[in-house]
Amino acid sequence: MSAILEIRNLSKNFRHLKAVDDVSFAIPRGSCFGLLGPNGAGKTTTIEMIEGITTPSSGEIFYQGQIRDRRFLEQTGIQFQSTALMDYLTTREVIGLFSNFYPRALPLEELVELCQLEEFLDTYATRLSGGQRQRLLLAVALINDPEILFLDEPTTGLDPQSRRHFWSLISNIKARGKTVLLTTHYMEEAELLCDHMVIMDKGKIIAEGTPQGLLRQHFDFTYICIDYEDFSCDPNNLPFAIERREDCIAIATNSVEQTLAKLVTMDINLQSLRVRNPSLDDLFLKLTGHSLRN
Ligand SMILES: Nc1ncnc2c1ncn2[C@@H]1O[C@H](COP(=O)(O)OP(=O)(O)OP(=O)(O)O)[C@@H](O)[C@H]1O
Structure with a gap:
C-alpha cells in the first residue's frame, strides 16, 4: 500500500x-x-x-x-480540542459557520449521519455532553471531506460508553x-x-x-493472573517466573494446562484466576519498564 x-x-x-x-x-x-x-x-x-x-x-x-x-x-481535517467551539452557537450553526470557510463542504445531512448528531442539532454547544462535543468537533474536522x-x-x-460510540464513528470513517x-x-x-x-x-x-x-x-506465552491476597505462600517461592503487577501476580506460561495443574496442587485460592493473552500494555511495560498509564 x-x-x-x-x-x-x-x-x-x-x-x-x-x-x-x-x-x-x-x-x-x-x-x-x-x-x-x-x-x-x-x-x-x-x-x-x-x-x-x-x-x-x-x-x-x-x-x-x-x-x-x-x-x-x-x-486534511483536524479535530481541535473543545475550546475551539463557540458556546453561543448550536450544533447546526457551528457546522454552518465552519462550512463557510471551504469552497466545497460536505452537506449538513451527510455530516449529521456520519457523526450521529441528529438528537442535538439545535442544542447550544454549552449544553453538549463530552461525547457529543467530540462528535461535533469530529464533524467540523470532516467538513472539507479530507x-x-x-x-x-x-x-x-470520555466515559466508556461515549468512547465506544466514538470508536464506531472512526470505523465508519475508515470504511469510507x-x-x-x-x-x-x-x-x-x-x-x-x-x-x-x-x-x-x-x-x-x-x-x-x-x-x-x-x-x-x-510474546510467545499466555498470562495466568491471580490476586495477591489469594496467596497464602510467598509468590517468590512459586516454581514459575512471576511478574508483580499493580493488582495481581502474573505467571507467564507456554502451557496453561501444566501450570494450572501445578497450581491446583498448591496452597493457593484460585477464585480470582484469569487467563489472558499479553496486551499492548504488557508490551509497553516490557519495552520500557514502566506502565503506559502512569
Ligand atoms: N510548548 C512547549 N514548551 C516546552 N515544553 C513542551 C511544550 N510542548 C510540549 N512540551 C514538552 O514536550 C514533551 C512532550 O509533550 P507532548 O505534549 O508532545 O506529549 P504527549 O505524548 O502528547 O503527552 P500527553 O498525552 O500528555 O498530551 C513533554 O515533556 C512536554 O512537557
Missing part, C-alpha cells in the same frame, strides 16, 4: 528538552495509524508538527510523495477509505482501531508494526 504521508527524521527541541527525537514513519493510504505512548511521550508535538501547527527543529514531512504544500492543508484526518487523543476524558492518524494512550483503542502503529516513549519510537504483529513478535 502506498504511503499518503511520510515523516523523516522529525525532531523538536524545547530548550534542552528533546520532545521529539529523530522520529520517522510512513502512513499507508486508507489506514488508521496510531501514535501510542504515555503522557509526555511526544505524541501531540509530533502530530502538531505534521499538521503544521508547530515548526519542527529538523526533519521532513512528505504528503503524497512531495514536501507538504497547500494541497496538504486543503485535504483525505487524512488527525485525531489527538479524541476519547480522553479515509486515512486516520490517531494519538492515544488507551491500548484497547489502538488495538481496536489501528492497522499500524508506532509506540513512543520520551520522544523516541520504541516499537512499530501492526498491533497483532507486535504482540506476536514480543
